[in-house]
Amino acid sequence: MNALQTFREIYHRDPQYSAFTPYRICPLGAHSDHNLGKITGFAINKGVRMYYDAKHNGIIEIQSLQFPKRAQWHSAETPAEKQNDWADYLRGATIALASRRPLACGICGIIEGELPIGGLSSSAAVILTFLSALCRVNGITLSETELIDAALEAETKYVGVSVGRLDQSCEVYCRKDRLLYMDMKDGSLETIPKSPGMKPFEIAVFFSGLERSLAGSKFNMRVDEARSAAYALKAFSGMEYGKFGDTNLRDVPVEIYNEYKNRLPETWRRRAEHWYSEFARVEAGAEAWRKGDVEAFGRLSFESGRSSIYNWETGSPELIKLYEIMTRTDGIYGGRFSGAGFKGCCMALIDPAYRESILEKVEKEYLAAFPALAGKYSACICSTEDGIKARNEK
Numbered sequence: 001m002n003a004l005q006t007f008r009e010i011y012h013r014d015p016q017y018s019a020f021t022p023y024r025i026c027p028l029g030a031h032s033d034h035n036l037g038k039i040t041g042f043a044i045n046k047g048v049r050m051y052y053d054a055k056h057n058g059i060i061e062i063q064s065l066q067f068p069k070r071a072q073w074h075s076a077e078t079p080a081e082k083q084n085d086w087a088d089y090l091r092g093a094t095i096a097l098a099s100r101r102p103l104a105c106g107i108c109g110i111i112e113g114e115l116p117i118g119g120l121s122s123s124a125a126v127i128l129t130f131l132s133a134l135c136r137v138n139g140i141t142l143s144e145t146e147l148i149d150a151a152l153e154a155e156t157k158y159v160g161v162s163v164g165r166l167d168q169s170c171e172v173y174c175r176k177d178r179l180l181y182m183d184m185k186d187g188s189l190e191t192i193p194k195s196p197g198m199k200p201f202e203i204a205v206f207f208s209g210l211e212r213s214l215a216g217s218k219f220n221m222r223v224d225e226a227r228s229a230a231y232a233l234k235a236f237s238g239m240e241y242g243k244f245g246d247t248n249l250r251d252v253p254v255e256i257y258n259e260y261k262n263r264l265p266e267t268w269r270r271r272a273e274h275w276y277s278e279f280a281r282v283e284a285g286a287e288a289w290r291k292g293d294v295e296a297f298g299r300l301s302f303e304s305g306r307s308s309i310y311n312w313e314t315g316s317p318e319l320i321k322l323y324e325i326m327t328r329t330d331g332i333y334g335g336r337f338s339g340a341g342f343k344g345c346c347m348a349l350i351d352p353a354y355r356e357s358i359l360e361k362v363e364k365e366y367l368a369a370f371p372a373l374a375g376k377y378s379a380c381i382c383s384t385e386d387g388i389k390a391r392n393e394k
Helices: 003-011 090-099 121-136 146-157 166-173 219-235 254-263 266-288 294-310 317-327 350-369 388-393
Strands: 019-025 038-055 057-066 070-072 106-113 178-183 189-193 202-207 334-337 345-350 377-384
Touching: 003 038, 003 106, 019 121, 019 166, 019 388, 038 057, 038 121, 038 166, 038 202, 038 266, 038 377, 057 090, 070 090, 090 121, 090 146, 106 121, 121 146, 121 166, 121 388, 146 166, 166 178, 166 189, 178 202, 178 266, 189 266, 202 334, 202 350, 219 254, 219 266, 254 266, 266 294, 294 317, 294 334, 294 345, 317 334, 317 345, 317 350, 345 350
Parallel strands: 057 106
Antiparallel strands: 019 038, 038 106, 038 178, 057 070, 178 189, 202 345, 202 377, 334 345
């Protein structure tokens, strides 16, 4: 039963409203946004959908088709501490929005994700979908920046995951058939159109069969290790440095990294090596996309995936196997882990002419390696899509 049917069954009526936020993929720029790097991204035509009505007593009542237990709280009395369940993302969003605008109305709604959880920024999509609904019933209009800030605050301050702005930015700013190219240091961005001479491409998403939560992964540790590298490089070179949390690799020129990298502990050096090499790959990838060279863009994405494995040291055995299969499959231009790389999925840019052979080969080889995941592994083919703001403006 889908979200619309569930709403009708519970509330015995059709909902007044619906909201949708697309998922995102990041072919280049992984593990960079929290240290103010550059990123690329697409929104895709799958995402999070919510059917809802306004509740004029201020009560928020939400049920997810992916998780048990309906969550309920008052918009003016949201628990100050997280409750350690799926709805913490929405509680955090309520607090973030209430700090910016008065909330008179609540919501009763059903929310569902169209694809398995993990690697497509599902948490950011859930938050943005909920925020757009809560804004609508309260007559609130947020700018793109305000919407991203509120969603980010919910995830970092309330849930406690040290994410950057990549996920929310892609899901807000992306445009169909355009590559989002964004500098996380100053927020400048460009949506680069697909060149008329570019070879055709589709987006394949391969789900490992293992779902994950960043809050329970080593994500925060990796972020801290990268910041530790920046802090040490500043100290070695005599640069001014302040609080640890304010230190990032973007403030350290690559020349200083190259000069002092051998003095870093091995773990910190690997994190920094990924960041600096990824920064260069993003810039090269944007130029390849401008020229319509999807094959060069894809090769850079494969290189990004390799660096995530060996320098960022992420990726479960399942995801690494998926990545390895992708690198030796005809018709795949390039790809990598999608998201942080702790379980979840891999994404790939593919030649549509090879679609069926790609799906068959990847599934066959992956399940040969992990037969216990038969019935849990899945794959889908997606296209690019407009972000949430552009969709709402239509």
